[in-house]
Amino acid sequence: xxxxxxxxxxxxxxxxxxxxxxxxxGGRVVSIIGPNGAGKTTMSKCILGMVLPDSGDIxxxxxxxxxxxxxxxxxxxxxxxxxYPENMKIRQVIEMVRDIRKDxxxxxxxxxxxxxxQNMYDKRMGSLSGGTKQKVSAALAFMFDPQVLxxxxxxxxxxxxxxxxLKCKILKEKKKGKLILITSHIMSEVEEVxxxxxxxxxxxxKFHDTISGIKQNTNEERLSRAIxxxxxxxx
Amino acid sequence: xxxxxxxxxxxxxxxxxxxxxxxxxLLLSIGLxxxxxxxxxxxxxxxxxxxxxxxLISIVFATTHFYNxxxxxxxxxxxxxxxxxxxxxxxxxxxxxxxxxILIGIGIPVLLFAPxxxxxxxxxxxxxxxxxxxxxxxxxxxxxxxxxxxxxxxLLLWFYFALIYDGIVLxxxxxxxxxxxxxxxxxxxxxNPVDLGRIMVLLNLDVSALMGYTGALYxxxxxxxxxxxxxxxxxxxxxxxxxxSSRRVFQKRDL
Numbered sequence: 233x234x235x236x237x238x239x240x241x242x243x244x245x246x247x248x249x250x251x252x253x254x255x256x257x258g259g260r261v262v263s264i265i266g267p268n269g270a271g272k273t274t275m276s277k278c279i280l281g282m283v284l285p286d287s288g289d290i291x292x293x294x295x296x297x298x299x300x301x302x303x304x305x306x307x308x309x310x311x312x313x314x315x316y317p318e319n320m321k322i323r324q325v326i327e328m329v330r331d332i333r334k335d336x337x338x339x340x341x342x343x344x345x346x347x348x349x350q351n352m353y354d355k356r357m358g359s360l361s362g363g364t365k366q367k368v369s370a371a372l373a374f375m376f377d378p379q380v381l382x383x384x385x386x387x388x389x390x391x392x393x394x395x396x397x398l399k400c401k402i403l404k405e406k407k408k409g410k411l412i413l414i415t416s417h418i419m420s421e422v423e424e425v426x427x428x429x430x431x432x433x434x435x436x437x438k439f440h441d442t443i444s445g446i447k448q449n450t451n452e453e454r455l456s457r458a459i460x461x462x463x464x465x466x467x
Numbered sequence: 468x469x470x471x472x473x474x475x476x477x478x479x480x481x482x483x484x485x486x487x488x489x490x491x492x493l494l495l496s497i498g499l500x501x502x503x504x505x506x507x508x509x510x511x512x513x514x515x516x517x518x519x520x521x522x523l524i525s526i527v528f529a530t531t532h533f534y535n536x537x538x539x540x541x542x543x544x545x546x547x548x549x550x551x552x553x554x555x556x557x558x559x560x561x562x563x564x565x566x567x568x569i570l571i572g573i574g575i576p577v578l579l580f581a582p583x584x585x586x587x588x589x590x591x592x593x594x595x596x597x598x599x600x601x602x603x604x605x606x607x608x609x610x611x612x613x614x615x616x617x618x619x620x621x622l623l624l625w626f627y628f629a630l631i632y633d634g635i636v637l638x639x640x641x642x643x644x645x646x647x648x649x650x651x652x653x654x655x656x657x658x659n660p661v662d663l664g665r666i667m668v669l670l671n672l673d674v675s676a677l678m679g680y681t682g683a684l685y686x687x688x689x690x691x692x693x694x695x696x697x698x699x700x701x702x703x704x705x706x707x708x709x710x711x712s713s714r715r716v717f718q719k720r721d722l
Contacts, residue, residue: 280545283721304547311545315538319481324474325542331470332546 233258233411234279234380239288241274241435248274249285250435258379259409261402263416263426265459270432272415273312276382280309292380305333308373312384312415314365318358322349322368325357329372338377343370346397362389370398374405381405381412387421399425419456431459438462468552468559471543475560478539479532485564488524492572495520497580506581507672510589514668517573517593518661522600523625529561529604530621534614544722554605554717558710562601569593585671592664595702599660600625602709609716632659649684660705663698 234256241249248271256262264272277283279290281297281304289296292303316325330339344350347367357365366389373381383402387395402412402425416422422429422443429446431438439446439462443455452458479485496513503509536557543553573593577586607620636655640648656662670689688694 277721282541282544284719301547301549304545307545309545315541317478317536317539317542319478328470328474329542329546332543332548 233293235291235294236275236279237289237291239275239278239285239290241271241278241283241285248435249278249288252288252432252436254430254437254440256411256413258411259406260428261406261412261414261426262428262430263414263422264430264432265416265422266432266438271435272432273384275432276309276384276413276415279382280304280307305336305376306379308376308378308381310366310369310373310381310383310386312388313362314369316357316365316368318356320357321354322357322360323353325368326372326375329375333376336376340375340377341371343367343374343397343401346401347371347394363391363394366390367394370401374401379410381410383412383414385415385417387416387418395421419454419459423455429455429459431462468556471548471553471556472560472563474539475536475556476564478536479560479564484528485568488528488565489568489572492568493576496573496576500576500580507585510577510581510585510668511672513573513577514589514592514665517589518596518665519629521569521593521596522629522661525565525597525600526604526607526621526625527618528565529601530608530618531614532561533557533605533608534617541722550718551714554714558601558605562598565597565601566594569597585668588668588671591699592668595699595706596660596664598706599702599709602706602713606709606713606716609713609720628659628661632662636662653684653688657698657701660702663701663705667695667698
């Protein structure tokens with residue numbers, strides 16, 4: 233569904249993505265892991281067109297996305313730190329995004345209901361806690377029934393109950409044949425929701441395999457140990 | 468595009484600076500018309516104050532607005548909208564609200580106290596200056612990510628166009644006073660939108676007789692429809708060059 237081909241990005245002298253090539257198929261939950269600064273967020277932002285790569289290409293259903301914008305109606309994005317105009321109320325933000333994505337046929341308000349966001353509709357974005365902003369981001373990402381969901385550390389600021397709601401939603405959407413990319417540092421969570429794990433290191437793929445495959449190759453029961461083993465072996 | 472402009476305008480109107488700006492212009496205009504003995508004098512003092520304050524307020528307001536809208540733009544960029552659309556909506560939102568302030572704050576008093584072509588040119592100049600300086604402000608804002616630096620560049624641009632440039636022109640006129648400089652000063656004028664606006668309004672007042680040979684030349688050029696058309700053409704160039712170059716930078720940068 234998404235094919236990344238020889239993607240490179242540098243910030244000045246710092247190489248963030250180094251000739252990265254990877255394929256993601258629909259109906260899977262792919263967890264993107266890697267140390268801080270490995271290029272996880274940059275890769276997601278490249279797919280969204282927020283960061284423009286120096287070279288390489290990104291294809292969405294076979295078509296290049298560089299300098300295009302319409303394909304984004306098929307992507308739901310939940311940023312790591314949701315930044316919203318401080319003066320806008322929750323209601324206005326949601327209405328604005330809806331207004332922009334008017335052609336969306338399906339409106340999925342499940343998360344708004346489950347998180348009880350209606351009760352807070354008149355609060356200003358600037359007065360919300362980090363966790364509540366995350367809930368708004370999640371609700372917006374899932375709202376338009378997109379084919380691809382990019383979730384950047386989705387549960388980092390959420391309380392356990394809200395995190396659980398989000399995980400259930402992720403699994404539910406996966407069954408509809410969607411591709412879901414999650415960056416995360418929490419291994420237990422990765423094990424719970426993901427089918428595949430892709431590890432980025434210094435801007436290149438270190439390994440990309442299914443969870444059972446990783447466990448088999450390393451003879452480990454727990455994913456966190458298996459991954460630690462792979463990391464240590466290579467050093 | 469209209470949708471996004473709507474939200475930009477909504478945001479600008481709510482922070483009340485534009486309302487204060489309108490009231491300030493209104494008070495200034497009414498005060499000056501009541502102080503002067505004739506409407507022409509009022510227009511002249513108003514012209515000088517407008518050419519000093521409108522660029523300053525436009526450029527500072529537009530720069531701070533751009534940096535404060537960063538989150539808004541980031542939110543929109545991940546949505547299915549063209550980047551140029553986001554940028555142009557921001558530009559039009561700011562310019563339309565500031566121009567409305569000029570139309571109300573200067574246009575209405577001029578209509579009441581000194582209706583006529585000169586007043587019309589004054590208001591038009593104010594609107595053009597707004598469009599030009601907001602474009603320059605956006606250019607300063609897309610060049611650097613640092614808010615303090617961006618505002619610094621914007622203020623420097625204002626200093627240059629409102630104060631330093633006139634100093635340079637005066638210096639050239641004094642140093643080369645022995646040569647015929649009429650056409651050179653004409654070219655120098657076109658290089659500064661503030662001066663261009665000033666001369667256009669001045670020549671419609673009767674003070675141009677005081678400006679000597681250069682004034683006579685200006686009068687023969689700017690007095691005709693052709694000259695006025697040309698100077699408005701130059702003003703349009705002054706809007707589009709910074710606007711299109713900043714849009715280009717905005718489309719090619721990371722958010």
